Each structure stands twice: as C-alpha cells, then as structure tokens.
Amino acid sequence: MSKIIKEDIWQFLKKHTDARIALGRVGKSLPTKELLNFNLSHALARDAIYETFQVNLIEDKLKEMNFKSLIVNSKAYEKATYLLNPNFGRELCEKSKIILMESTCLNNDICIIVSDGLSAAAANNHSVHLLKEIGKQFRNTKFTFTEIILAKQARVALSDEIGEILKSRFCIMLIGERPGLSSPDSLGIYLTYNPYIGRTDADRNCISNIRPQGLSYLDASIKLKWLITEAEKLGSSGVLLKDESSQNKQSELY
Amino acid sequence: MSYSSVIQSKIFSFENLKDLLAKASPERSGDKLAGICAKTSVERMAAKFALADVPLKNFLNEDLIPYEQDEVTRLIIDTHDKNAFQFISHFTVGEFRDYLLSDEVNENTLAQIAKGVTPEMAAAVSKLMRNQDLIQVARKCKIVTQFRNTIGLKGHLSVRLQPNHPTDNLEGIAASLLDGLFYGSGDAVIGINPASDNIPTLSTLNKMLADIIENFAIPTQSCILTHITNTIKMIENNIPVDLVFQSIAGTEKANNHFAVNLSLIKEAHEAALSLKRGTLGNNVMYFETGQGSALSANAHFNIDQQTCEARAYAVARHFSPLLINTVVGFIGPEYLFDGKQIIRAGLEDHFCGKLMGLPIGCDICYTNHAEACQDDMDVLLTLLGNAGVTFIMGVPGADDIMLNYQSTSFHDALYLRDLLNLKRAPEFEDWLLKIGLKNIDNQLLIPTIDHPLLLGRNN
Numbered sequence: 001m002s003k004i005i006k007e008d009i010w011q012f013l014k015k016h017t018d019a020r021i022a023l024g025r026v027g028k029s030l031p032t033k034e035l036l037n038f039n040l041s042h043a044l045a046r047d048a049i050y051e052t053f054q055v056n057l058i059e060d061k062l063k064e065m066n067f068k069s070l071i072v073n074s075k076a077y078e079k080a081t082y083l084l085n086p087n088f089g090r091e092l093c094e095k096s097k098i099i100l101m102e103s104t105c106l107n108n109d110i111c112i113i114v115s116d117g118l119s120a121a122a123a124n125n126h127s128v129h130l131l132k133e134i135g136k137q138f139r140n141t142k143f144t145f146t147e148i149i150l151a152k153q154a155r156v157a158l159s160d161e162i163g164e165i166l167k168s169r170f171c172i173m174l175i176g177e178r179p180g181l182s183s184p185d186s187l188g189i190y191l192t193y194n195p196y197i198g199r200t201d202a203d204r205n206c207i208s209n210i211r212p213q214g215l216s217y218l219d220a221s222i223k224l225k226w227l228i229t230e231a232e233k234l235g236s237s238g239v240l241l242k243d244e245s246s247q248n249k250q251s252e253l254y
Numbered sequence: 255m256s257y258s259s260v261i262q263s264k265i266f267s268f269e270n271l272k273d274l275l276a277k278a279s280p281e282r283s284g285d286k287l288a289g290i291c292a293k294t295s296v297e298r299m300a301a302k303f304a305l306a307d308v309p310l311k312n313f314l315n316e317d318l319i320p321y322e323q324d325e326v327t328r329l330i331i332d333t334h335d336k337n338a339f340q341f342i343s344h345f346t347v348g349e350f351r352d353y354l355l356s357d358e359v360n361e362n363t364l365a366q367i368a369k370g371v372t373p374e375m376a377a378a379v380s381k382l383m384r385n386q387d388l389i390q391v392a393r394k395c396k397i398v399t400q401f402r403n404t405i406g407l408k409g410h411l412s413v414r415l416q417p418n419h420p421t422d423n424l425e426g427i428a429a430s431l432l433d434g435l436f437y438g439s440g441d442a443v444i445g446i447n448p449a450s451d452n453i454p455t456l457s458t459l460n461k462m463l464a465d466i467i468e469n470f471a472i473p474t475q476s477c478i479l480t481h482i483t484n485t486i487k488m489i490e491n492n493i494p495v496d497l498v499f500q501s502i503a504g505t506e507k508a509n510n511h512f513a514v515n516l517s518l519i520k521e522a523h524e525a526a527l528s529l530k531r532g533t534l535g536n537n538v539m540y541f542e543t544g545q546g547s548a549l550s551a552n553a554h555f556n557i558d559q560q561t562c563e564a565r566a567y568a569v570a571r572h573f574s575p576l577l578i579n580t581v582v583g584f585i586g587p588e589y590l591f592d593g594k595q596i597i598r599a600g601l602e603d604h605f606c607g608k609l610m611g612l613p614i615g616c617d618i619c620y621t622n623h624a625e626a627c628q629d630d631m632d633v634l635l636t637l638l639g640n641a642g643v644t645f646i647m648g649v650p651g652a653d654d655i656m657l658n659y660q661s662t663s664f665h666d667a668l669y670l671r672d673l674l675n676l677k678r679a680p681e682f683e684d685w686l687l688k689i690g691l692k693n694i695d696n697q698l699l700i701p702t703i704d705h706p707l708l709l710g711r712n713n
Contacts, residue, residue: 006700008433008700009700009701009702009703010432010701010708012711013428013429013432013433014429016425016426016429017423017425017426017429017430017655018655019417019418019419019429019430019433019651019655020650020651020652020653020663021430021650022433023651023665025665025668027672028665028669028671028672029665030663030665038628038651038652038653039628042622042627042628042660045622046622048622049623083586083587083623084287084587085287086588118623178586178621178622178623178658178659179622180653180654180655180658180659181622181655181658181660182653182655183655186420186658200510200511201511201551202512202513205451206451208449209420209421209656213420214421215420215421215449238513239513242451242452242483242487
C-alpha cells in the first residue's frame with residue numbers, strides 16, 4: 001500500500017459492525033479500492049430490485065412443510081408501475097379478490113402474507129425459513145391461521161385489503177425491504193390488528209432487518225409472538241402498543 | 255378565487271391558489287402521481303406568470319386547507335407576525351423574488367421578515383426561482399441555535415453523526431461513532447435511528463451516548479430518533495434526553511399519520527426543556543421532514559408536495575428547534591424520480607427553511623430504487639455547501655446499514671470543508687484540538703492507539 005493513503009488505525013473496530021468504517025483516505029477522499037467497492041455494492045442493490053419473486057418455488061417449499069399457499073397479485077403488474085405508482089401496489093387486482101373471496105381462508109385469527117416488496121431477493125431467500133420459525137412459535141397456541149398468501153408487487157397496505165376480505169383478526173406481512181448497499185435482501189414484518197382498508201402506518205408494528213446478518217429468524221418470531229399477544233390484550237396494534245419486551249430475556253432463550 | 259394568465263392570446267385559468275401553486279411547480283414525480291401538476295410546459299409557465307402577479311397579502315386570505323379543518327393552517331394564521339410582514343406586505347410574489355435577490359437585502363433584513371413569511375409565500379417565491387437564486391438568498395440568511403454548542407454561524411458547517419446499526423448493537427454503534435469523531439464529525443448532533451421501538455433498548459442507547467458525551471466532555475448533543483411518545487416515556491423514566499426528535503409533515507392529517515399533533519409536540523418540548531440539559535441554549539427539538547410525506551399518507555389535500563413541505567416548517571418553527579433536517583431523497587422515486595429532481599428539491603427545501611428562519615440542514619440522500627447515484631449527491635452537496643446549509647449527515651462511507659439508503663459520509667464533510675473553508679461549531683473545533691484529533695493548522699490528526707477514545711476497545 002502506498003504511503004499517500006492515510007490508513008485508519010482503528011481497523012479492529014470493524015469486527016463490531018458492517019458499516020463502512022476505517023476506510024482510510026487520500027487527502028479528504030476515499031481511496032480508489034473503497035470507491036470501487038461502494039459502486040459495486042450499488043450495482044448489486046440496483047440489480048436486486050429487478051430480481052423476480054419466485055412464488056412457485058416458494059409454494060413448493062411450503063408444501064413440503066405442509067403449509068398451503070395462495071398466489072395473488074396487486075394492481076401493479078410491471079415493476080415500473082410498482083415503483084412510480086405505490087397505490088397500485090396497495091390494491092388487489094380483480095382476479096385476486098375473487099381468489100381470496102372463494103378461498104377457504106375466511107374468519108381465521110391470523111393472516112400471513114409474503115411479498116416481494118422492494119427486494120424480491122429478501123422474500124426469495126428468507127421467507128420460508130422465517131415462516132418455519134413462526135410456525136414453531138405458534139405451535140400449540142389457540143391461534144388459527146389462513147393459508148399463506150404470496151402477494152406479488154405488494155405494498156404494506158395491501159395487507160389491509162387482504163385482511164378485510166378474509167375477515168382476519170391480525171395480518172402479518174413479510175415483505176422485502178428496500179435494499180441497502182450492505183443488505184440487498186432484508187425482510188421486514190408488519191403487524192396490523194383488525195386490518196381493514198384505510199389503516200395507516202401508525203396502526204402497525206414493524207420488525208425490521210430480518211436476515212442472517214441482522215435480526216435472526218428466531219428472534220424475529222419471538223418478537224412477533226410477543227407483539228401479537230400484547231396487541232390482543234390491548235385490542236390494538238401500532239403506536240399504542242409499545243415494545244417493552246426486554247431484549248435480554250430474548251437472548252436468554254438461546 | 256381563481257387566477258389566470260394569457261400566453262400568446264390563449265387564456266390559462268387556475269381554479270384557486272392551491273391549483274396555481276401546483277401548476278407552477280417544477281416537474282416532479284410526486285405531483286404527477288397526485289395528478290395536480292401542469293399538463294404541459296407552457297401551462298407550467300402560464301402558472302408562473304400568474305403566480306408572479308399574486309399579492310403576498312392573498313396568501314393570508316386564501317387558506318389552502320380550511321382553517322376549521324386543519325390545525326397546521328390555524329397555526330400558520332394564528333402565529334403570523336404582522337409586524338414582520340409589514341416590510342413585504344406590498345409585494346407580489348414576483349416582486350418578492352426581486353426584493354430577496356436585491357443587494358439591499360441582507361442577513362438583518364431577512365431576519366426581520368422571517369416570521370412574516372408564511373410557508374405558502376416561501377413555497378410560492380421558490381417556484382419562480384432558479385437554482386442559483388435559491389442558493390444566493392439562502393446564503394444571505396443567518397440562523398443561529400444553541401444547546402451545548404453554537405450552530406449556524408457564517409462560514410460554518412455542522413455534521414450530524416449517524417452511527418446506526420441494524421440491531422442496535424452497542425459496540426457496533428460505538429465503532430461508527432468513533433469513526434465519525436476521528437473524522438471530525440458530530441457537532442450538530444450524535445443521532446441514532448434505532449431499529450427497535452423497545453423502551454429499554456432506546457434507553458440503553460440514550461445512556462450510552464450521554465456517557466460518551468459526558469466522559470469526554472464533547473460539546474455536542476445526543477438524540478434517539480424514535481417516536482415522540484417513546485421519548486416522553488424516557489423522560490418520565492429519568493433517562494438523560496438531550497434532544498426530542500419527531501418526523502413532521504405539513505397537514506394535520508399527515509401528522510396524524512405519524513401519530514403526532516401539535517399538543518403532543520408541545521408536551522414533549524416542555525418535558526425536554528424541564529431537564530435543562532443544554533449548557534449554552536434551549537433549542538431542544540430535532541425535526542425531520544421530506545417532500546412527499548403528506549401525499550404518501552394521502553393527506554395532501556391536492557396541495558403540491560413542496561408547498562406541503564414548507565408547511566411542515568411552520569410546525570417546526572413554532573418549537574424553536576436546534577435542527578431541522580429535510581431528508582430529501584429518502585422517500586423514493588415515486589416522489590422525486592431522479593438526481594435532477596432530488597437536487598432541485600434539496601435546494602428548495604433549504605431555501606424555504608432558511609427564509610422562514612429555521613436552522614435547516616439536509617440529508618443529501620437517495621434510495622437504491624431512485625435513478626440517482628453518488629455523483630448526484632456530490633452535486634447537491636457542493637451546491638448546498640455554497641448555499642450555507644446548516645448541517646449535513648455523516649454516515650460511515652455514506653452507506654446507512656440500518657435505514658438502507660445512501661447519504662453523505664465523513665469524507666464528504668471533509669471535502670466540503672476543504673473546498674469552501676467551512677468550520678465546525680467553534681466549541682467542537684476547540685474540543686478536537688484539546689483531545690488531540692487536530693492540530694493548530696486545522697488538520698485532522700490520526701489518533702494514537704492509546705488515545706483516550708480508543709482505550710479499552712483495542713482487544
């Protein structure tokens with residue numbers, strides 16, 4: 001390494017975070033290697049957005065776990081429409097409405113939805129693993145579940161319409177979060193109590209950054225169960241439901 | 255009332271002030287999405303001609319949302335400073351632009367009129383301005399705020415150190431925080447966006463920042479960017495809260511979407527003031543805003559997104575914030591499509607905030623699904639530096655691994671300081687010298703392995 005690069009001596013802090021720390025500098029600027037690394041990550045994230053949501057593959061994997069699923073589509077059929085007109089992603093297409101109305105999923109406690117959102121890679125890579133953990137958490141509880149709804153090109157609010165049609169008490173939506181440079185495949189869970197069209201983000205609770213390098217499938221599932229239990233007691237989700245579950249208690253479960 | 259103009263003997267009419275403002279707005283995807291923008295380039299120009307002739311007084315008589323329906327409108331009208339307004343009350347919007355750009359108007363004049371400028375007036379005049387106008391006028395404004403240091407002095411630029419971590423890991427946050435301090439960042443605030451909503455976790459984060467600031471006597475302030483009700487809870491639990499954070503928008507309905515209202519902000523403001531943790535001043539609020547937030551909550555009442563944004567500044571102004579941050583490209587391409595739209599919006603927001611007397615900074619940023627890249631951020635960064643932006647973000651390598659978007663880095667801040675000779679808050683500069691992170695020639699020093707900030711961490 002040439003001397004014109006001023007290296008940062010706190011390299012050892014890198015083990016605590018994936019953040020781009022201790023990059024060093026040339027003058028005030030990034031060394032060439034770091035500049036190229038950054039731009040490569042951007043290229044990877046850009047491509048992740050345009051990956052395809054592999055609903056059929058996920059459906060097969062769920063079948064192996066004895067989970068039934070249903071495929072629906074929002075009104076956004078094209079990626080460009082999805083990106084520029086979020087409202088299209090918040091409504092079901094007509095055909096999907098009929099699929100749901102004619103399904104055997106009505107009047108259950110919890111409706112589970114999986115969507116590609118802004119990162120199909122997240123749904124493709126993590127949804128099956130996460131659903132398995134969620135299944136374990138809720139085994140032997142009184143809650144009844146719908147089939148798993150695989151919703152293509154959905155926004156979070158689509159869960160309101162789905163929940164309303166299926167008359168579910170809760171909706172939980174597993175959705176690909178917008179890809180970051182260091183996390184092109186991060187999954188989020190949005191919980192809505194008593195879903196109906198017109199709910200707002202303030203009515204929901206979110207568990208974010210679910211992926212092996214972030215929040216584990218297990219921790220996310222434990223948190224979800226806690227939120228659902230508390231939301232039921234409170235008769236509400238969203239800002240009225242504060243997450244006061246101690247995180248220490250969660251890690252004791254390991 | 256309706257407005258009109260004639261272009262080449264064709265009459266263009268506009269239903270009301272709201273319609274006129276929307277049609278006069280520079281093109282952006284959010285207004286298109288809302289279906290309120292001009293249909294053609296000539297219609298946009300016709301709207302600008304008509305807008306230029308509207309007397310500023312009209313803005314006090316024609317509410318964009320009825321007074322009875324919206325508490326932000328009531329706030330704007332009820333707190334309007336008539337004495338400050340008298341200096342500009344005879345102008346039309348076009349004349350107001352000429353006035354602002356004139357040599358006769360300086361930082362004192364601008365300070366005098368700030369409270370007479372309503373958000374709609376600021377938004378209106380910005381729509382007649384080119385980017386260079388927005389830069390020039392903003393640069394004349396001087397807005398100084400204080401908590402533990404002095405922010406906003408001429409020739410100064412502050413940086414919010416943003417050491418986020420996707421699981422709120424304390425060591426991970428500390429690592430990014432140290433990286434930032436070693437690069438001379440953090441004088442605006444050390445502010446964490448937590449992944450969690452969990453009160454014990456938030457309290458631990460807050461205490462960690464308070465300890466670091468106290469132990470190393472850093473003349474700066476901390477903030478946990480969580481919902482305002484969480485911060486109120488922490489204050490009730492005697493957690494050492496410096497700044498209260500809240501995202502705000504320009505209509506009552508949009509604020510409801512954030513589960514916040516004026517009385518809740520007032521409650522938090524008073525609670526934070528009661529702690530008396532500021533040593534130099536009492537600016538205890540930190541607000542964030544961004545064009546498109548009202549529309550995304552379907553709470554825009556067909557007002558264009560830039561005018562909605564300026565209305566959020568009226569909310570902020572009421573609570574004398576230490577900092578207000580327009581997170582310009584965070585919301586995504588459905589509101590600001592590409593680098594060009596993000597750059598324009600950043601300059602507009604900064605101008606409107608400054609004109610209204612606010613210590614406004616900018617999170618110069620974009621998401622991966624927008625048609626933008628770091629080159630666009632370099633352009634906006636350089637422009638805002640010249641416009642005298644109060645503060646920018648400092649994120650390690652410009653990559654926020656918790657919020658999943660790209661902002662500006664500690665390196666970017668060094669670039670801008672060097673290019674434009676911009677200093678940090680004076681108290682913070684003194685601290686860097688004292689703790690051995692810079693020399694008297696203002697050059698950053700690489701800390702030694704036994705530097706106090708690194709002690710106990712090198713294993």
